[in-house]
Amino acid sequence: MENQVETKKILLVNQLKELETISQYLEELAGGWDLSVPFTMKLTLALEEAFTNIVNYGFQDDESHEIALVFEKQNNRLFISLIDDGIPYDPTLTTDPDINLSAEERKIGGLGIFLIRKMMDKVSYQRIGKNNVLKMEKTITPN
Amino acid sequence: MKLNFSEVNNFKVIEIIGRIDSITAPDFENGVMKFMSDGVTKLIFDCSKLDYVSSSGLRVFLMAQKKLSTNKGMLKVCCLQPAIKEIFDISGFSQIFAIEDTIESASRN
Structure with a gap:
């Protein structure tokens, strides 16, 4: 049972639907891997932000592209990779919005990647061949 | 996602039901902006049935706040579920918005 790794993968196309x-x-995964409702919501949010960015900004042609999501569970640690063949883009390089500004000063937008960082423990990016690989990690907790 | 519009104590109320994600956010934005175009100055977002919100929805909350600030209006956000409140806290939105626990307290001027 020690260091048992379970992997799941899903292939998607570059459409918001x-x-x-x-x-x-994620709901099915939560059932199988015994992930709590609040924990699953955080994963959903991080994945939505990352996936939406890829769909909206990743591709300059009108072709259909495949986006792969790979989930890996290693004991109480969850690793998620998003792999797409869009234009090279490293979201980890963006600066966080200043969350202490007033409503008047706050810019509309720019929260997506910030939320990914906050929802996950660790986020890293690699360009591998013609693919963007965004990796996220999070320790599985009850909330 | 579904929006219900009503009025309590001179406050216009938008009840948000369901999920605001990148798919439903454009409908949320259109609904809110259309409702506000009638010169609304006192507005409450009733979030008791809001189950999920991503950055695409948060930006609409901010747009409404900016619009009302310009018109010297007042925006209250009420009845956030704990998971949504956490997202508001993390985003710094809890400091930007007047957050209330009930519709009654939100509509008390």
Whole structure:
């Protein structure tokens, strides 16, 4: 049982309607891997933000592209990779919004990647060949 | 996602039901902005039935706040579920918005 690794993978196309697929998939995953409702919501949010960015900004042609989500559970640690063949883009390089500004001063937008960082323990990016690989990690907790 | 519009103590109320994600956020934005175009100055977002919100929805909350601040209006956000409140806290939105626990307290001027 020590260091047992379980892997699940889902392939999606670059359309926002796939967010529903992701949400349903995560609910099934939560059942199988015994993930709590609040924990699953955090995963859903992080994945929505990352996936939406890829769909909205990743592709300059009108072709259909495949986006892979890979989930890996290693004891109480969860690793998620998003793999797409869009233009090179490292979201980890963006600066966080200043959350202490007033409503008047706050810019509309720019929260997506910030939320990913906050929802997950660790986020890293690699360009591997013609793919963007965004990796996220989170220790499985009850909330 | 579904929006219900009503009025309590001179406050216009938008009840948000369901999920605001990148798919439903455009409908949320249109609904809110259309409702506000009638010169609304006192507005409450009733979030008791809001189950999920991503950055695409948060930006609409901020747009409404900016619009009302410009018109010297007042925006209250009420009845956030704990998971949604956490997202508001993390985003710094709990400091930006007047957050109330009930519709009654939110509509008390």
